[in-house]
Structure formats: C-alpha cells, structure tokens
Amino acid sequence: MIRLTKLTPTQIRQRLKKLRKWRLSKGKIVKKFEFEDFNQAIDFIVKIAPFANELDHHPDIYNSYNKVVIELTTHDEKGITEKDFALAEKIDSIAQ
Numbered sequence: 001m002i003r004l005t006k007l008t009p010t011q012i013r014q015r016l017k018k019l020r021k022w023r024l025s026k027g028k029i030v031k032k033f034e035f036e037d038f039n040q041a042i043d044f045i046v047k048i049a050p051f052a053n054e055l056d057h058h059p060d061i062y063n064s065y066n067k068v069v070i071e072l073t074t075h076d077e078k079g080i081t082e083k084d085f086a087l088a089e090k091i092d093s094i095a096q
Contacts, residue, residue: 006081
C-alpha cells in the first residue's frame, strides 16, 4: 500500500535524488521529456495511462509537438506523497 500522507520538504528532496531529472516546482514534481516527433510524444502519453489507472493517480500532462511535461502532486493531500514518486518511477521506466 502506498502511503498517502503529505511528504515533508526534506523527504521530497531525498526522494528526488533517486529520480532522474525530476525537479520540484510550485508544489509539484515535474519532468520534461523530448521525443523525435509528435507521434512519439503521443505514444509516450498513451503508455502512461495504464500506470496512472493502476495507481488511481492521474498526472497533469502538457504536450507541445515533440515535448511532454509531466507534473505530479496528490490533490487530495494538497501536496506531494509517495504516490507521486511511485508514478514518476513508472513513467521513467516507459521513457527509457
């Protein structure tokens, strides 16, 4: 079971060290992905959906041609939780 309590700033910084190129911005963890073209960007977004549904945690996703920005926060907790980091890890596994 994934813990849903809001993480402290120290816990967030520690967890971010374990992720590749994710950063903290405006109370969310954020990462920008860049692909060769629009189709690859959209394919990536579609691949995220099953993981998001599995965790019942849906990211904010922004797409501009070949760029995709993912923002994660747990709205119910009004902050970042382990659920955000679990989804970030799954997203990173797709992008490899």
